[in-house]
Amino acid sequence: MGGNGKHRWIISFSRASSLSLRSKKGPREPPKEFICPISGSMMSDPVIVSSGQTYERVSVQVCKDLGFCPPLETGPPLDFTAVIPNLALKSAISSWCESTGAVHPPPPDYMSVEKLVRRKIPYDGEASSGTIRVSERELLKCVAENYPPVIRTQAVSELAQRVGDRFCSGSSSEESVIVAETPLSLKKRPCCYSSSSSSSEFFDFETLNPTQTLSPNAEPNPEEEELVLKLRSRDVFEQEKAVSSLRNISKTRPASRAALCTSRLLSALKPLLVSRYISVQVDATASVVNLSLEASNKTKIVRAGTVPYLIDLLKGGFSESQGHAAGALFSLALEDENKMAIGALGALQPLLHALRSESQQTQQDSALALYHLTLMNINRVKLVMLNAIPTLLEMVRSGNLASRVLLILCNLAACAEGRTMMLDSHGIEILIELLREGEGKGLKSTIENCISALFTLSQGNFRFRSLLKEANGVEVLKDVKKQGSQRAKDKAKRMLEMMSEREDRLRGRSLEWDLFLESEELRQSQ
Template sequence: MGGNGKHRWKISFYHRSGSSPRRQRPEQQPPEEFLCPISGSLMSDPVVVQSGQTFERGCVQVCLDLGFTPALSDGSVPDFSALIPNLAIKSAILSWCRTTGTDNPQPPEHDSVERIVRGKMEEKARELGPDIRVSERELLKAVAENPPVIFSHAATEVGPRVNHFNSSSSSDESVIVAASPYTPLPLARRPACLSSGSSPSSGDIADSEILTQNPNSQSSSPEEQELFLKLKSNDVYEQEQAVISLRKITRTKEEARVSLCTPRILGTLRPLILSRYSVAQTNAIASLVNLSLEKPNKVVIVRSGFVPLLIDVLKAGSSEAQEHAAGALFSLALEDENKMAIGVLGALQPLLHALRSDSERTRHDSALALYHLSLTQSNRVKLVKLGAISTLLSLVKTPDMASRVLLVLCNLAASNEGKSAMLDANAVEILVGLLREENVDSEATRENCVAALFALSHGSMRFKGLAKEARAADVLREVEERGSERARDKARRILQMMKGREEEDINWEAALDSGGVSRPHYRVGKDVFGANSTNF
């Protein structure tokens, strides 16, 4: 059991066993800035987070997977929304190791880091009192105790409408730097049903848009009272007129979205979302999409039990209603606190099915909803178990879906379960084949395809052999020569990995500048609108 402990390191890389012939003297202990604040160990892959502190990358990833942000010794709370390789600290650590005769640090074992992080989570829970985190079992129990009102859909509902999707919008690309070289950041986008080309339908809603500041809302108002009384009326026509009015108000008055998102209004919308009357149903869901644009409303809407209703519409609603249901799920999925709940409540399978919808808007928003939901590890695991990999890979050659589907695949490839499933499903050959196609619909698709291959190559011993079998080197060399800057950088790094070069040969600063994937933004006139900046 002797030796210098080189292969027995768990967390504390700078410690040695008692039998080591090169036992460190006290003055040779590493400087505090070389130690990860989470694990207390010498860092092998230090990264700077958004708030300025430096951590071991593996420790940050475990915290992100567990949805936990630890408080540091000085009381500050780090921001893990972006990770930047700290090359200066890494170089200093390696230099210190050479000077002191210490072996270079190795990445910590995942299980060891997870035990440390879970221990910190338990400490925080004890400090705060009873655990207020909601488990999947509790979420499902809450829905069972407060079930949504379910109505069957009438055969007389309106059929598919003419699609007014703004095809030119997909050509406007805007680069967003990813949080890591292979995991994309959430997109700041709005549902397609809110695009400027959207048909008002069912209520002749005006096309003008009034964007105002969002003041503090009051809990009740004459406007809210009037809408509430009409929405709860037994007269179906009066209900339809009320919900059309609500849709118009929440579209043209940004401040009204918060003031009208009250328990009474939401309570009257719930049965209307599954109404047999298509005018009432369509406008109720469109109103919900408008309400969901405001960040304070997103969690409230999910906790009010709307996700099961939207899922039901996505499964059996009219074409127009399905478009709005997909848009609502996409908008709600932008909120981190909603991601796990939406997955637990069963939205993943219907969203996967909706990727093959006849409506381009439904396909578009379903793909983006899946993208944001797959940023959470629990949803990645669910998607893999649902067989999402084969569905997504079958759609990568669909011109209008390829770029968005590849976004989801990039997220899945960043997890061990997704990466293994993709490699088993022949993803390398499929993606390389897509790069060989001369008629790839956009540069964004090509860039996202290379990003997906890069995510698969990271930490995978199988990738190299599969890439050689798919003759990926020739394709990647062509991308390296003729592709965009981001695609060239990813292709170069994959080729380096295939040649067996050491990680130190990779220019991580250039990799960061390259971003993770391409993300299109809708443009209306001269302005770029984010997910919560437009109305319908």
């Protein structure tokens, strides 16, 4: 105590001794609430899911990607729709690690968590409940085995004009649906599929007889055998006859699509998708569109490795083939099992670029393909990372495919990354401006989709209120509440109520603060 430093040295030595003793004993076992029920390890980034439980963020993402919902003994079923960071628990874990000398847990490895989750998925040939999605890695591996490298040697030219009877001009009427609802009458057929021939083309996929698909032990289909031989011929004229015949059969005889869509035929058809001859390339791509209209064929076509060829066509195929490629990707994206694979194989960027195609057909099918792909969160995040939102907002502002692009924006606003980028890119200002124009022109679908996008942006976002006020959007919402459709009215009403509740809450806090200051002044004066 006298300044010679001896006593301070003793204290320092005793602290070091206590630390060394604690390190020998090792850290205590973490509390149960710090452990993720899925991964079984201490959480690094705990999040609260919609149903109220807390899990590691990576564990939630793995379960969502695999389409698996862990069973609970009691309580409501799990809901992974949205996640909120559990900051209180994260802080508690950090404090516990510091106090016990334990190492703060690093973020878990995605692959290791995926292995754990897969062990928990019930499997007895078929999923016991729900649909089990395969991971991107497995889908890529499966597709890679069926997709040899393509060497392009041709100079790609543009067709000046399409043959009118092969295509429909696209729907001129605007859709009147909102996010999370399948839009348009084109929900099962891309624009490039002609509806000008026989009435048999309007085929009801839900009433298909599943026995139409050939089993491995079934006798060979003579028609399919003949087509495969011609498709594999080195004679270009034989190839032209084969793809023309396949296109015609798959278009006019819907019942034959399932029987023709075999691995042998798809294997023979794939190289012709990138043929140097226009007629071969166009008819081959149109055949893929027609075959994909059969619900049971969609997964077969993707697993056969056809998607990379379609992506190549979008990037550098003939103009007519690009339209068919966009239509095929849209048709394939209707199947939930295909969404992850198509996004993982790199279709998002070419589809985004195809939105600016000179062909209206290509634009429409590309927009609908992106809409259906972004129903899956992993594709939303990928599209946001491609900096797609400023491009899409600019298209909305210019009026190019505004109603359909708004559907894509609604999906992107459902993820945290998308909401942030939309707010940073003046999304609210653009949407409010479009609402004003839509009211003046009476565009019902544009108004509904704008309101849907704004409503999605408003969920759990503190910046929304101030940005909406800056854009003078409150008055616009009031007008929509009075004159819009029932859907638009409901959403506008809920947003206005939310704005009012927040203002009341802020006024209450301001009043509490004023009362506190007055009481302090009174206490000091006394």
